[in-house]
Amino acid sequence: MATSTSKSTQASKAETLVDTIYRDTRKRLNAGDWHPGDRLLDYELAERFGCTRMPVRQALLRLVNEGLLNSTTRGFQVPVLTDAMVRDIFELRRILEPAAAALAVNIADRDQLNAGLSKAIDLAKVAMVHKDAALMFSANASFRQAWLQCVHNERLLDAIAMSADHANQVRFANTTDTNSYHITVEALEKLGKALTSGDPERARSEMVDFLKLAEASYFLRRQQIDTAPALGS
Numbered sequence: 001m002a003t004s005t006s007k008s009t010q011a012s013k014a015e016t017l018v019d020t021i022y023r024d025t026r027k028r029l030n031a032g033d034w035h036p037g038d039r040l041l042d043y044e045l046a047e048r049f050g051c052t053r054m055p056v057r058q059a060l061l062r063l064v065n066e067g068l069l070n071s072t073t074r075g076f077q078v079p080v081l082t083d084a085m086v087r088d089i090f091e092l093r094r095i096l097e098p099a100a101a102a103l104a105v106n107i108a109d110r111d112q113l114n115a116g117l118s119k120a121i122d123l124a125k126v127a128m129v130h131k132d133a134a135l136m137f138s139a140n141a142s143f144r145q146a147w148l149q150c151v152h153n154e155r156l157l158d159a160i161a162m163s164a165d166h167a168n169q170v171r172f173a174n175t176t177d178t179n180s181y182h183i184t185v186e187a188l189e190k191l192g193k194a195l196t197s198g199d200p201e202r203a204r205s206e207m208v209d210f211l212k213l214a215e216a217s218y219f220l221r222r223q224q225i226d227t228a229p230a231l232g233s
Helices: 002-030 042-049 053-065 083-107 110-130 133-148 154-165 168-176 178-195 200-227
Strands: 070-072 075-077
Touching: 002 042, 002 053, 002 154, 042 053, 053 070, 053 075, 083 133, 083 154, 083 168, 083 178, 083 200, 110 133, 110 178, 133 154, 133 168, 133 178, 168 178, 168 200, 178 200
Parallel strands: none
Antiparallel strands: 070 075
8 A cells, every 4th residue: 555655656746847847848938948940958958857858758748749849850849930820820819819808908907907018018118228139028928917917717818828839939030120129119008008998899909900010020020031131142
């Protein structure tokens, strides 16, 4: 009986470790620690967590099943999204996020929401002045968190989180284009006013416009990169 209990405890600890590695790696993917095309080395993660490679591989395979990593003959890699994939992601976001924005307006403590959004916008303005891509990425993340925490539909939040996780490549491209930061700040301010207006339909409409702008900005940025002359040419 004691042996059975011991095996159960060991299995529980291993499962907890896999969960910890999974959550930490997913969080780091969202924070931009790895970019599209980067490889994740299981032995490096094993050293980070002081464990064998087995729980690391189990955690990374969970991310593969969710489409957040690719499994290759050389290990695990952050996916590089095709244009068609990006359009699909934005189509899904235009279905989910405007509805969530309307719900947030109905539920939110307006003063608290306004404080959170204003703080994020102020951070974006600082990023604009200093042309700081990491800070702009953080400002966008803070803005999203401020309004999403006002949505109490857990299933909707899970669906939004999954679609957002797949949009890392889009966020990286848009936040590295320092020349368009003034457009980003203006868009955040406009969306922020809609989210704190008390008008669900206004919030829904502005969210659609915001996502359309983000999609257009991404493909414009891609075009600029693709047509830029090679270094030394």
